[in-house]
Amino acid sequence: MSMPVTNPLRIGLRQERVVPPQCLVIFGASGDLTHRKLVPALFELFKQRRLPSEFAILGCARRPWTDEIFKEKMEEALSSQIKESPKEWELFSQNLFYEPVDLQQPEHLVKLGERLEIIDKLKATHGHRTFYLSVSPKFYGSGCRALAAAGLLKDPKRSRVVIEKPFGRDFNSAQSLNSLVQGCAQESQIFRIDHYLGKETVQNILVLRFANTIFEPIWNRNYISSVQITSSETVGVEDRAGYYESSGALRDMVQNHLTQMLALTAMEPPGHFDPEAIRNEKAKVLQAVKLANEEKPWECCVRGQYSKGGSDEEPLLGYRDEPGVDPNSTTETYVAMKLFIDNWRWQGVPFYVRTGKRLAKRLSEVVLTFREAPVHLFDAAGGCPTSNQLILRIQPNEGAEFSFEVKSPGSGMRSRPVNMEFSYDESFGEPSDEGYVRLLADAMLGDPTLFTRSDEVEAAWRLYTPLLEKIEDSPWELPIYPYESRTWGPTESDLLIGKDQLLWRRP
Ligand SMILES: NC(=O)C1=CN([C@@H]2O[C@H](COP(=O)(O)OP(=O)(O)OC[C@H]3O[C@@H](n4cnc5c(N)ncnc54)[C@H](OP(=O)(O)O)[C@@H]3O)[C@@H](O)[C@H]2O)C=CC1
Numbered sequence: 001m002s003m004p005v006t007n008p009l010r011i012g013l014r015q016e017r018v019v020p021p022q023c024l025v026i027f028g029a030s031g032d033l034t035h036r037k038l039v040p041a042l043f044e045l046f047k048q049r050r051l052p053s054e055f056a057i058l059g060c061a062r063r064p065w066t067d068e069i070f071k072e073k074m075e076e077a078l079s080s081q082i083k084e085s086p087k088e089w090e091l092f093s094q095n096l097f098y099e100p101v102d103l104q105q106p107e108h109l110v111k112l113g114e115r116l117e118i119i120d121k122l123k124a125t126h127g128h129r130t131f132y133l134s135v136s137p138k139f140y141g142s143g144c145r146a147l148a149a150a151g152l153l154k155d156p157k158r159s160r161v162v163i164e165k166p167f168g169r170d171f172n173s174a175q176s177l178n179s180l181v182q183g184c185a186q187e188s189q190i191f192r193i194d195h196y197l198g199k200e201t202v203q204n205i206l207v208l209r210f211a212n213t214i215f216e217p218i219w220n221r222n223y224i225s226s227v228q229i230t231s232s233e234t235v236g237v238e239d240r241a242g243y244y245e246s247s248g249a250l251r252d253m254v255q256n257h258l259t260q261m262l263a264l265t266a267m268e269p270p271g272h273f274d275p276e277a278i279r280n281e282k283a284k285v286l287q288a289v290k291l292a293n294e295e296k297p298w299e300c301c302v303r304g305q306y307s308k309g310g311s312d313e314e315p316l317l318g319y320r321d322e323p324g325v326d327p328n329s330t331t332e333t334y335v336a337m338k339l340f341i342d343n344w345r346w347q348g349v350p351f352y353v354r355t356g357k358r359l360a361k362r363l364s365e366v367v368l369t370f371r372e373a374p375v376h377l378f379d380a381a382g383g384c385p386t387s388n389q390l391i392l393r394i395q396p397n398e399g400a401e402f403s404f405e406v407k408s409p410g411s412g413m414r415s416r417p418v419n420m421e422f423s424y425d426e427s428f429g430e431p432s433d434e435g436y437v438r439l440l441a442d443a444m445l446g447d448p449t450l451f452t453r454s455d456e457v458e459a460a461w462r463l464y465t466p467l468l469e470k471i472e473d474s475p476w477e478l479p480i481y482p483y484e485s486r487t488w489g490p491t492e493s494d495l496l497i498g499k500d501q502l503l504w505r506r507p
């Protein structure tokens with residue numbers, strides 16, 4: 001009988017950190033995020049045995065659901081996972097409870113406090129609570145205030161609050177929201193979530209840079225000529241027009257997810273792996289980022305909006321024809337821009353970032369392009385030698401690749417580029433967890449490393465607010481260029497990077 005072969009990379013893989021006893025209270029329990037992301041992530045944690053038996057999920061929203069209705073709704077949300085793990089669902093569902101709460105009604109919060117005490121006794125959760133605000137951003141501040149007024153945040157060791165994005169809509173509103181929530185709870189209790197930081201490959205940027213010796217000496221302006229950060233989506237606005245119309249790609253994706261990827265790529269090495277050390281370095285580098293041309297932002301920023309496209313079989317609506325969208329909308333669904341970082345490491349190295357909906361491919365990646373060899377000794381297949389590139393594939397097919405020149409086989413001495421590949425799935429034999437799995441566990445563990453601190457959020461808003469104001473005050477200076485659905489965005493964005501004799505990567 002042959003022995004099963006064990007992949008040595010899987011040894012010791014799962015799962016060091018188990019959440020301590022507690023009750024997770026989700027405000028917005030009937031909403032889209034709870035349905036699509038939060039409860040599936042919690043079920044995943046449960047299946048991985050990372051939730052203790054002293055654990056409860058208390059769903060809250062205004063509608064008068066009961067525990068039973070909440071369980072039914074969550075069963076619908078998890079239907080495909082439950083088919084594979086029906087027994088786990090039986091056990092998991094015993095931890096689900098529901099309390100009707102309107103965050104604007106103080107007496108509801110008092111009732112919530114009483115319900116939590118009952119759950120504490122029933123599930124032995126000892127007053128340990130994580131409050132997750134998965135409600136409209138207009139309730140982030142008032143929600144925290146209501147929790148504090150009801151005395152639910154007074155114990156900094158046992159109560160935390162998780163705040164969804166967007167955290168503010170410009171520098172001033174983010175600053176006011178920070179002071180409001182910091183007036184209700186200590187910074188150590190506040191977890192501002194950015195789900196990109198929960199992605200395995202985004203965290204891998206840190207490990208790749210700081211657990212290897214080969215990268216750090218060349219991770220700077222002496223060796224790197226440019227950096228591209230892309231997050232492209234194939235989906236359109238879906239049913240979120242109400243939110244997206246007043247947000248747009250700059251606020252929805254660039255200020256948070258792309259800027260966080262940039263911060264991890266560009267930050268200095270922290271002295272040690274400690275939440276504050278990491279967040280200090282991220283905040284420091286974010287404070288040094290600037291638009292490539294602050295006086296003429298139209299020279300370094302391109303906005304686009306998808307028009308119709310697709311195929312006869314799958315025709316796709318243009319953004320302005322989507323349900324809930326203003327037929328004259330000037331909200332951008334695509335943005336590309338060029339940034340610089342004003343410090344010793346990165347002076348003069350352009351960072352190009354782009355994101356868009358309804359693009360040709362779903363992908364997120366960070367691409368570092370290295371300087372050309374100083375002398376071209378060999379003929380290159382295709383005319384000119386390519387620059388070395390390190391590509392950090394955030395999604396899909398999570399991993400990394402390095403492209404470099406090798407000798408083309410044959411009698412001559414010609415060079416051609418090849419790729420060296422690492423893939424998470426292939427190496428570790430299983431797909432990576434969704435970002436929310438990691439982040440929910442970390443919030444309940446009280447580990448803030450992968451959450452954004454107040455100064456980081458403010459630094460990111462400080463960077464983009466002048467641009468947002470320019471768009472609002474003189475929109476003709478930053479016009480919206482249409483692009484056909486399922487293409488790579490407006491041609492103007494090719495010109496943005498083309499001015500520097502570069503091309504966007506189109507894998
Ligand atoms: N959906 C997504 O993919 C993403 C969402 N987010 C963020 O997550 C948050 C939630 O988004 P989403 O789930 O899409 O929003 P939804 O509009 O789907 O859900 C909002 C939820 O809030 C509840 N609610 C509304 N008013 C109150 C109130 N006064 N007191 C208590 N609960 C209330 C609603 O239930 P009821 O009407 O019964 O009160 C509902 O459960 C938002 O901040 C969004 O920006 C972030 C990233 C992605």
Ligand SMILES: O=C1O[C@H](COP(=O)(O)O)[C@@H](O)[C@H](O)[C@H]1O
Pocket residue numbers: 233252253364
């Ligand atoms: O936060 C958001 O992210 C999603 C994209 O997330 P991903 O994990 O699928 O890359 C985006 O669709 C949404 O508009 C935005 O609010």
